[in-house]
Amino acid sequence: MKRLYLHFLVCLALIVGCATSPTGRRQLMLVSEESAINASKQAYVEMLKPYEEKGQIDNNPALKDRVYRITERLIAQAIKMRPETKNWDWSIKIIDDPKTVNAWAMAGGKMALYSGLVTQLKATDDELAQVLGHEIAHALAKHSAEQMSVAMASSVGVAAVGVVGDRKGLALTGAALASALAVQMPMSRSAESEADRIGIELAAKAGYDPQAAITLWQKMANVGGKGPPEFLSTHPSPENREKKLAELVPQMMPYYEQKGPRPTYQLKG
Numbered sequence: 325m326k327r328l329y330l331h332f333l334v335c336l337a338l339i340v341g342c343a344t345s346p347t348g349r350r351q352l353m354l355v356s357e358e359s360a361i362n363a364s365k366q367a368y369v370e371m372l373k374p375y376e377e378k379g380q381i382d383n384n385p386a387l388k389d390r391v392y393r394i395t396e397r398l399i400a401q402a403i404k405m406r407p408e409t410k411n412w413d414w415s416i417k418i419i420d421d422p423k424t425v426n427a428w429a430m431a432g433g434k435m436a437l438y439s440g441l442v443t444q445l446k447a448t449d450d451e452l453a454q455v456l457g458h459e460i461a462h463a464l465a466k467h468s469a470e471q472m473s474v475a476m477a478s479s480v481g482v483a484a485v486g487v488v489g490d491r492k493g494l495a496l497t498g499a500a501l502a503s504a505l506a507v508q509m510p511m512s513r514s515a516e517s518e519a520d521r522i523g524i525e526l527a528a529k530a531g532y533d534p535q536a537a538i539t540l541w542q543k544m545a546n547v548g549g550k551g552p553p554e555f556l557s558t559h560p561s562p563e564n565r566e567k568k569l570a571e572l573v574p575q576m577m578p579y580y581e582q583k584g585p586r587p588t589y590q591l592k593g
């Protein structure tokens with residue numbers, strides 16, 4: 325009975341809750357972007373709290389400066405692309421966790437980068453700009469709100485509520501919980517393609533080499549340790565990712581080669 329009810333909810337959601345992404349793809353939207361942004365504020369604080377308590381947030385000044393400098397240039401470009409996002413309370417926190425190769429973004433531009441992504445990939449600034457550009461793209465294209473909708477609608481999400489609630493001890497319910505779940509669930513491959521395309525453009529306009537998009541994903545695939553990095557499980561590979569990115573490189577070169585300083589956005593913290 326419960327299953328049937330869920331099935332009914334998903335179907336209803338599919339009928340009433342659809343929107344269109346920047347590239348014309350249909351998106352499931354049960355929560356408005358505005359509510360997604362509000363819910364994400366709470367989820368962001370809760371997700372970071374355990375690290376905060378152990379002093380594992382932004383505890384490496386050199387890495388923090390480096391990541392902020394890159395992110396501030398990317399955000400300036402994101403605001404040019406979607407001007408209303410200048411009102412977002414943009415944020416990035418670096419989590420000191422050398423074992424985890426991951427990064428995520430919530431609705432409203434709340435991001436996290438795990439130090440393991442930088443150290444294990446030996447990521448260059450250009451490659452970091454691709455990761456962060458890709459994450460910003462997920463938020464810009466409303467993938468984060470879409471993903472929250474999927475978490476709320478699917479039986480997988482409902483089942484995961486229990487799991488995540490137990491394991492992480494998250495004091496979250498409803499939309500805020502969906503927001504925390506959303507960053508732990510795999511994106512759709514079509515959302516990945518969109519984020520790749522938007523991300524490489526943001527990075528090129530911010531002055532970062534588009535070629536790095538290719539080397540980044542190659543490094544990601546080859547990183548050592550047990551199993552694939554967490555980043556690859558939440559950002560599955562769309563068909564021909566490398567080929568599609570390689571095709572985009574020549575289009576991005578004029579942005580990258582532009583002369584003059586790049587605008588920056590001032591992050592708090």
Ligand SMILES: [Zn+2]
Nearest residue numbers: 511516519559
């Ligand atoms: Zn992604």
